[in-house]
Amino acid sequence: MKALILETLDIRPLNVGLTDTFTISQGSVQEVQSLLVSLTLDNGMKGYGEITPFPELAGETKEVCIERFNEVSPELIGKSLNNIRALSHILEEALPGSPSVKCGIEISMLDALTRTLETPMWSYFGGLNEEILQTDITIPILSHERSLELADKWVKKGFRTLKIKVGSDHDKEINLISEINKKYPDIQFIIDANQAFEENQTLEFTRELLAKDCDIILLEQPLNRYDFIGMGRLKKLLNVPIAADESVFSRQDLQQVIKYNSADVVNLKIMKTGVFNALDICSTARSMGYELMIGGMVETRIAMGCSVAIAMGYAPIKYIDLDTPLLLSSDPVIGGYSYCGPDIMSWDTPGLGMEPLI
Ligand SMILES: [Mg+2]
Incomplete structure (x- = not known):
């Protein structure tokens, strides 16, 4: 069995323009202000995810998401993606009120895992x-x-x-x-x-x-x-x-x-x-x-x-x-x-x- 040890976990801004301002009854989004999650495993495999806070709907801001990500990512380094749901549980415990951070990390883990398995998600x-x-x-x-x-x-x-x-x-x-x-x-x-x-x-x-x-x-x-x-x-x-x-x-x-x-x-x-x-x-x-x-x-x-x-x-x-x-x-x-x-x-x-x- 491959160990699939998580070696690095990083984020960087992922800003993309919209053709029209996205206005709904609760507020407006001028551009996508996501965070790109990138992860590396010990086998060299990469995985990508996206954190998309929507403050008006979910109450999360980008700044808080970055803080939460930086707090939680060290807890995952060194752990194995063979236990991906156990890692999801760690995120659940560590990130109450930050579902988008949890989501972005989970996507990157699923991407790296399925790339390793050589199967589409x-x-x-x-x-x-x-x-x-x-x-x-x-x-x-x-x-x-x-x-x-x-x-x-x-x-x-x-x-x-x-x-x-x-x-x-x-x-x-x-x-x-x-x-x-x-x-x-x-x-x-x-x-x-x-x-x-x-x-x-x-x-x-x-x-x-x-x-x-x-x-x-x-x-x-x-x-x-x-x-x-x-x-x-x-x-x-x-x-x-x-x-x-x-x-x-x-x-x-x-x-x-x-x-x-x-x-x-x-x-x-x-x-x-x-x-x-x-x-x-x-x-x-x-x-x-x-x-x-x-x-x-x-x-x-x-x-x-x-x-x-x-x-x-x-x-x-x-x-x-x-x-x-x-x-x-x-x-x-x-x-x-x-x-x-x-x-x-x-x-x-x-x-x-x-x-x-x-
Ligand atoms: Mg809706």
Whole structure:
């Protein structure tokens, strides 16, 4: 057996521009400000990961992430990736409140491990789904004109599901969505309020769009993340599936969603929980009869590649929201999965199959 001893663990800034400011109801991201994790094993193998804090949603800042990384990385040096879940447990204990740091290190460990095993990461996760995955595409909160321009652009590229960020101006958002729907009646919509709505607003907003014949396939996190009971009431009153996103940052949160029957769908994001916790949440949600969604923060293809591997390998995931690399002005890595319109194309090189260009 190979020892797979972790010899070095480093981070450096991974800043990438966005084509448009990514505004949601809780705040704005001007550019991706991730941290690139790179790891070396005693066999010379490298592994890469990405830490993407999203302060407005997860409460983590980049500065705190760097501090936490520097505190925890010495604990891992000298340990073996043959015990990758035990190392994940060390991170869990050492990093309460820093799921993105845990996630970035876990991705780099999984990348190095699967490179050593000479298997693509999707195969390590089980290789379940052999069909091509299709992602939605997100239109953040922008001017009416720019939103329409983007809708045109994405529909022409073949996207069939538009995820519209809402929660700033009710009438303007209804007008936008119904205008897109008039122009492209076959398009499906996911509506994401990122916690901005009250219960009545949610009912009015959704019913107004349904009355205008908009095909709303999913309503994401309408209410505050802790309003499990309100989400449960909405679930009974609306015949559109509701996804719990910010409501599920942990396995404990998922228990609340289950207890109050707060959602139809659970949105998995490795940056909210770390990779292995996301797998646990995925399995529990699935066994309790929930549909699954997988998304991310505003990430590059490194972190998103790990989520792609989970979606390709681990479980049947109905709603694929792995689009943020398409919103970036450049790609900081080569190799790995690729996009062909909404289609996510697989790869056959080991690990994530990627090499950073920085
Ligand atoms: Mg969301």
